[in-house]
Amino acid sequence: MTFTLSAESEKIVDELLTRYPTKRASCLPVLHLCQREQGWISPEVIDYVAKRLDLPTSEVQGIVTFYTMYHQEPVAPNVVWVCRTLSCDLRGGREVQKHLEERFGCHVGGTSKDGKFTLKTAECLAACGQAPMIQVNDEFYENLTLASLDRVIDELAAKTGVKSPSGTPQPGTPEARVRAKTLMGLGEG
Amino acid sequence: MADFPKVLSNRYALPQSWTLKTVEAHGAYSAARQAFTTMKPEQIAAEVKDANIRGRGGAGFPAGVKWSFLPKDSKVAPYLVINADEGEPGTFKDRTIMELDPHRLIEGCLIAMRAIGANVCYIYVRGELVTSIKRLEAAIEEARSRGYIGKQPFGVNHELKIYVHMGAGAYICGEETSLLNSLEGMRGEPRLKPPFPAVKGAFGAPTIVNNVETIASVPDIIRMGGKAWSDQSRLPRDGGTRLYGVSGHVKTPGVYEAPVGLTLRELIYDLGGGMLYAARPLKAVIPGGSSTPVLRPGDLVHAPDEKHPLHPWHGKSHIDVPMGVDTFRALGTMLGTCCAIVMDDSVNMVDVARNLMHFYSHESCGQCTPCREGTGWLHDVLRNLCEGRGSENDAAMLVEIANNMMGNTICAFADGTAMPMLGLLQKFREEFIEAGKRGAPKHTLGATVRGIGFTGGAA
Numbered sequence: 001m002t003f004t005l006s007a008e009s010e011k012i013v014d015e016l017l018t019r020y021p022t023k024r025a026s027c028l029p030v031l032h033l034c035q036r037e038q039g040w041i042s043p044e045v046i047d048y049v050a051k052r053l054d055l056p057t058s059e060v061q062g063i064v065t066f067y068t069m070y071h072q073e074p075v076a077p078n079v080v081w082v083c084r085t086l087s088c089d090l091r092g093g094r095e096v097q098k099h100l101e102e103r104f105g106c107h108v109g110g111t112s113k114d115g116k117f118t119l120k121t122a123e124c125l126a127a128c129g130q131a132p133m134i135q136v137n138d139e140f141y142e143n144l145t146l147a148s149l150d151r152v153i154d155e156l157a158a159k160t161g162v163k164s165p166s167g168t169p170q171p172g173t174p175e176a177r178v179r180a181k182t183l184m185g186l187g188e189g
Numbered sequence: 190m191a192d193f194p195k196v197l198s199n200r201y202a203l204p205q206s207w208t209l210k211t212v213e214a215h216g217a218y219s220a221a222r223q224a225f226t227t228m229k230p231e232q233i234a235a236e237v238k239d240a241n242i243r244g245r246g247g248a249g250f251p252a253g254v255k256w257s258f259l260p261k262d263s264k265v266a267p268y269l270v271i272n273a274d275e276g277e278p279g280t281f282k283d284r285t286i287m288e289l290d291p292h293r294l295i296e297g298c299l300i301a302m303r304a305i306g307a308n309v310c311y312i313y314v315r316g317e318l319v320t321s322i323k324r325l326e327a328a329i330e331e332a333r334s335r336g337y338i339g340k341q342p343f344g345v346n347h348e349l350k351i352y353v354h355m356g357a358g359a360y361i362c363g364e365e366t367s368l369l370n371s372l373e374g375m376r377g378e379p380r381l382k383p384p385f386p387a388v389k390g391a392f393g394a395p396t397i398v399n400n401v402e403t404i405a406s407v408p409d410i411i412r413m414g415g416k417a418w419s420d421q422s423r424l425p426r427d428g429g430t431r432l433y434g435v436s437g438h439v440k441t442p443g444v445y446e447a448p449v450g451l452t453l454r455e456l457i458y459d460l461g462g463g464m465l466y467a468a469r470p471l472k473a474v475i476p477g478g479s480s481t482p483v484l485r486p487g488d489l490v491h492a493p494d495e496k497h498p499l500h501p502w503h504g505k506s507h508i509d510v511p512m513g514v515d516t517f518r519a520l521g522t523m524l525g526t527c528c529a530i531v532m533d534d535s536v537n538m539v540d541v542a543r544n545l546m547h548f549y550s551h552e553s554c555g556q557c558t559p560c561r562e563g564t565g566w567l568h569d570v571l572r573n574l575c576e577g578r579g580s581e582n583d584a585a586m587l588v589e590i591a592n593n594m595m596g597n598t599i600c601a602f603a604d605g606t607a608m609p610m611l612g613l614l615q616k617f618r619e620e621f622i623e624a625g626k627r628g629a630p631k632h633t634l635g636a637t638v639r640g641i642g643f644t645g646g647a648a
């Protein structure tokens with residue numbers, strides 16, 4: 001199976017290529033686009049990017065493994081990043097993590113029983129004055145209490161309708177596609 | 190609370206402050222117009238030099254001096270690259286500029302590009318900061334539609350392009366040469382210096398890398414004049430106002446603008462609203478991001494010699510020394526990003542070290558052996574100490590590992606790991622010895638928060 005980007009995203013790639021004096025400089029943004037369409041960076045995505053940018057697949061692979069934002073495995077429609085670094089830890093980051101592990105029935109790195117959330121830990125997300133905090137997809141949720149944390153998760157769970165029968169993660173949600181359009185410099189922001 | 194005049198952050202509170210419509214009624218792009226239409230590039234650079242602005246990214250290098258390192262005879266135009274990778278633990282100031290006043294950064298970019306003769310600027314934004322990226326891109330679009338970015342900004346023949354480049358999650362990409370590799374589509378591994386970026390940077394061309402806050406200060410420097418901008422500071426050779434961050438155990442954590450030379454006491458007890466719990470006094474403060482060695486309020490400045498840079502504060506507490514690049518270096522720490530992490534007396538320092546060394550071992554790029562192995566080893570030893578599997582000799586071992594990292598690597602990441610580790614060991618040695626004997630009290634950091642935030646009753 002080969003991976004293809006939507007026609008719209010292809011146009012964005014064309015535009016990205018004009019921004020830099022080399023083709024390979026578009027590698028990070030193009031990978032972001034692919035991940036926003038498909039939900040993760042599959043081997044097929046790596047092949048696609050390598051071909052599109054005239055790079056050896058091993059180079060693209062090396063980039064994907066270097067940066068934490070690229071998911072090398074399928075993830076749930078919502079990726080929850082709990083900040084574990086010092087300022088958050090001083091104000092309850094660990095409690096947030098524990099609470100989510102209990103609620104999701106999984107450990108960090110795993111996906112919730114209902115398949116809607118993948119739980120990860122993040123290093124300092126530049127929100128230290130609003131600790132404790134989590135990032136879910138593109139949004140920051142700050143100054144959390146256990147009650148507000150539960151509310152955030154409840155709302156997201158209600159919005160995440162697509163649930164596969166097996167409970168396996170569902171990459172490439174429609175919402176993710178919409179986000180891709182507004183992000184890469186061509187949308188309304 | 191002390192009320193400092195707001196300069197850099199004076200538009201933060203306006204409704205929709207990230208839109209051109211709002212900020213242009215409050216002076217946005219007037220400094221750029223002034224610079225393009227009434228000043229020569231050398232005059233702009235001279236004002237920035239007079240402003241004595243020290244880089245806001247952590248190293249504190251004078252921006253005006255850095256710009257003068259660009260080769261005069263280069264055949265290719267230099268690049269301007271903005272470091273918006275904000276990732277140093279405890280640091281959350283650049284994000285406020287990008288989210289609340291992106292046009293100020295864009296205006297600063299325009300003026301800086303004019304001064305150094307650049308045609309292209311890349312703003313390298315940490316990938317997680319999606320709101321920052323969206324607002325910057327929207328701001329660039331607005332500025333382009335007005336012609337401020339384009340072929341003839343303000344009627345002057347100097348083509349300007351500004352692009353946002355989205356990072357992908359790696360603290361090391363804040364290091365300027367790693368950032369350049371990442372911009373070029375490679376793994377974010379730092380380069381050997383020299384050559385310095387000013388000579389050979391992005392895509393092999395001369396490049397100036399500056400922090401977001403450094404460049405966002407440039408419009409005010411032009412508007413006020415370099416000297417007047419500099420004189421807002423309480424210190425010599427370290428000018429202006431800057432953004433201070435305060436997080437951890439204070440009542441009102443946040444980002445506050447104040448003159449350079451504020452004291453930690455003012456930051457914690459005045460701007461920060463004081464300690465979170467009345468019954469838990471200040472134990473320690475990390476002054477400017479996690480790589481800066483810790484300070485204790487009980488330590489007094491010892492500088493009886495009149496020529497010593499800290500002599501004016503002889504006999505005073507470390508937290509009463511004005512926060513400046515030079516004063517804090519003299520104090521044996523660093524000013525770093527000027528964002529302090531405040532800890533009360535319920536915190537165990539072995540647990541703090543474990544938390545931070547987890548960060549560094551996760552974020553080491555792995556290129557240099559002393560750093561790759563050293564960070565992992567430090568974290569292992571500390572985890573053992575925290576879980577009751579340590580020994581009394583571990584403190585000495587931590588010192589030895591840290592010493593072997595210092596100065597032995599390509600970039601400053603390893604030093605930025607070893608220095609805070611050694612600082613904690615020097616100032617809180619008994620806690621590490623005690624942990625070796627008995628095990629550190631488990632999860633002291635988490636324990637301190639029970640009752641705050643979670644029950645809604647902040648002190």
Ligand SMILES: Cc1cc2nc3c(=O)[nH]c(=O)nc-3n(C[C@H](O)[C@H](O)[C@H](O)COP(=O)(O)O)c2cc1C
Nearest residue numbers: 244245246272274275276363364365399400403601
């Ligand atoms: C490990 C490491 C991480 C860094 N992270 C950042 C960062 O996130 N943002 C930043 O502006 N500077 C960071 N720096 C400092 C940059 O290398 C560089 O000094 C700075 O961007 C220069 O801008 P300035 O002179 O305006 O401060 C980092 C340095 C090191 C060694």
Ligand code: FES
Nearest residue numbers: 083088125127128
């Ligand atoms: S420590 Fe959590 S955002 Fe900085």
